[in-house]
Structure formats: C-alpha cells, structure tokens
Amino acid sequence: MIELKDKAAIVTGGARGIGKATLMKLGSLGAKLVVADMNEETTNATVAELKKLGYPAIPFLGNVSLEEDAVKLVEACQNEYGSVDILVNNAGITKDTLLMRMKKEQWDAVIAVNLTGTYLCTQAAIKYMMKQKSGSVINLSSIAGENGNIGQTNYSASKAGVIGFTKACALELASRNIRVNAIAPGFIATEMTDAIPEKIKLGIQNSIPLKRAGQPEDIANAVAFLASDASSFITGHILSVNGGGFLPGAG
Ligand code: NAD
Numbered sequence: 001m002i003e004l005k006d007k008a009a010i011v012t013g014g015a016r017g018i019g020k021a022t023l024m025k026l027g028s029l030g031a032k033l034v035v036a037d038m039n040e041e042t043t044n045a046t047v048a049e050l051k052k053l054g055y056p057a058i059p060f061l062g063n064v065s066l067e068e069d070a071v072k073l074v075e076a077c078q079n080e081y082g083s084v085d086i087l088v089n090n091a092g093i094t095k096d097t098l099l100m101r102m103k104k105e106q107w108d109a110v111i112a113v114n115l116t117g118t119y120l121c122t123q124a125a126i127k128y129m130m131k132q133k134s135g136s137v138i139n140l141s142s143i144a145g146e147n148g149n150i151g152q153t154n155y156s157a158s159k160a161g162v163i164g165f166t167k168a169c170a171l172e173l174a175s176r177n178i179r180v181n182a183i184a185p186g187f188i189a190t191e192m193t194d195a196i197p198e199k200i201k202l203g204i205q206n207s208i209p210l211k212r213a214g215q216p217e218d219i220a221n222a223v224a225f226l227a228s229d230a231s232s233f234i235t236g237h238i239l240s241v242n243g244g245g246f247l248p249g250a251g
Contacts, residue, residue, distance in 0.1 A: 013091030027055030064117030170236030186242025
C-alpha cells in the first residue's frame with residue numbers, strides 16, 4: 001500500500017504534463033505540494049485544481065537553472081510545510097535539431113534546464129534532507145538518455161547526464177537515508193510531444209510493444225512508488241517506463 005501522508009513534495013515543471021499528473025497522484029496519497037514552474041498562468045491554474053481536490057498546494061514561480069531560484073524554491077517548501085521530503089526533478093525542455101545544425105545556444109539551453117537544474121534543485125533540497133536524515137529524490141531522465149535519439153544530441157546528453165548524476169548522488173547520500181532514483185519515460189502524450197507530426201507519432205506508437213503512447217499518469221504512478229516507503233530498499237535505480245520500447249526486439 002503506497003501512502004505519502006503529510007510528506008512535503010516539490011515537483012519542478014509541475015504546471016502541466018507529467019509534472020501535473022505527478023502532483024495529482026502525490027496529492028491523492030496525502031502529500032503536501034509545491035508546484036514549481038516558470039509559467040505563472042498554468043502554475044496558478046494547477047494550484048487551484050489541486051486545492052479544489054482538497055490537497056494542500058502552493059505555487060513557486062522560478063527557473064530551475066538559476067541557483068537563487070532553486071534555493072528559494074526549497075526554502076519555500078521548508079517554510080510552508082516544515083520539511084522537504086520528496087523532490088521530483090521534472091522540469092525539462094527540448095530544442096531538437098541535427099548535430100550539424102545545432103547552435104551552441106540550443107545545446108546550452110537544454111543542458112541548463114535538464115541537467116544543471118536537476119543538480120541545483122537536488123543540492124538545495126539535500127541541505128534539509130540531510131538534517132532530517134530522510135528524503136526521496138526522483139529525477140526525470142528519458143529513453144533518449146538510455147538509447148540516444150536522432151535530432152536530440154543535446155537532450156540525449158542531458159538525460160544521460162541525469163542517469164550518471166542519479167547514481168553518484170545515490171552513493172553519496174545513502175548513509176543519510178536519502179534515496180535517489182530516476183525514471184526514464186518512453187513516448188508520453190503531453191504538450192512536449194504534441195509538436196511531433198501525426199505520421200511520426202503513429203510510427204513511434206507502432207514501434208512500442210504495448211502499442212500505445214504512455215500517459216502522464218503512467219509516469220506519475222512510478223514516481224509515487226519511488227517517493228514512498230514501498231521502495232525503501234531501492235536507490236540508484238533507473239526505472240524505464242516505456243511500454244517495452246527499450247527491449248532489443250522492439251520496433
Ligand atoms: P512539458 O513540456 O509538457 O512540461 C514541462 C514543464 O516544465 C512546463 O510546465 C514548463 O513550463 C516547465 N519548465 C520548463 N523549463 C523550466 C525551468 N527552467 N524552470 C521551471 N520550470 C520549467 O513536458 P513533459 O512532457 O510533461 O515532460 C516532463 C519531463 O519528462 C521532462 O523532463 C521531459 O524531458 C521528461 N520526458 C518526457 C517525455 C515525453 O514523451 N513527454 C519522455 C521522456 C522524458
């Protein structure tokens with residue numbers, strides 16, 4: 001039985017997509033929530049939706065790739081709820097193009113949010129988790145970080161970096177009872193993947209052994225498991241949630 005009664009949880013990039021579904025799930029299990037995002041309108045709308053369901057929720061507007069924002073985000077959680085129990089490093093962006101055309105700004109932007117943002121928020125959160133001697137950090141990697149993907153050298157590198165970061169953190173923090181795991185989603189239907197042309201989307205779906213796109217809730221369920229004591233002996237693990245898309249015979 002998974003429950004998160006009174007656990008304080010931060011979800012970055014929480015205003016929509018996988019982050020929002022994760023907040024809904026964690027809230028339903030009893031967690032107190034911080035919706036961290038850069039988009040004021042969607043952040044406030046998500047906080048209102050969570051509160052309507054009776055879940056405690058506060059907004060935090062900021063950019064995870066800025067150190068001062070990461071520090072203030074974690075402080076906001078501590079000040080509101082008195083602890084920082086769960087951090088979900090979910091904020092992520094893509095700037096897809098073939099390597100031969102990739103501008104340095106496209107490389108830097110993706111690394112800054114996906115990898116540096118994960119480092120900054122984790123570093124800020126463990127300050128409190130180390131004092132508490134407990135905590136669960138869940139990082140969003142990607143199948144592109146496991147396998148690579150054409151047109152995504154920047155994104156694949158950032159998400160492979162998240163995998164290495166997760167494993168090193170798990171080793172450093174295990175003695176303080178802080179667990180650090182990652183989820184590597186396959187193709188999930190969100191605004192991020194909306195931009196992909198319909199024909200290519202159908203091709204991707206057909207290559208997935210379970211023959212469907214993942215839903216944000218598929219990832220939220222995996223986050224809830226890794227956030228909870230049901231996974232108390234799991235750290236440094238990369239959980240692939242991809243409908244079998246990672247199997248050698250897939251596609
Ligand atoms: P999304 O684009 O729908 O939502 C991302 C959210 O992050 C947005 O609300 C955005 O405002 C916020 N955000 C972006 N930059 C930010 C920053 N610098 N600081 C704070 N917030 C910021 O994305 P999604 O599809 O829900 O993906 C969520 C995570 O899952 C990402 O890390 C993504 O790389 C990963 N992922 C997604 C898929 C997929 O198929 N959708 C697959 C693998 C991995």
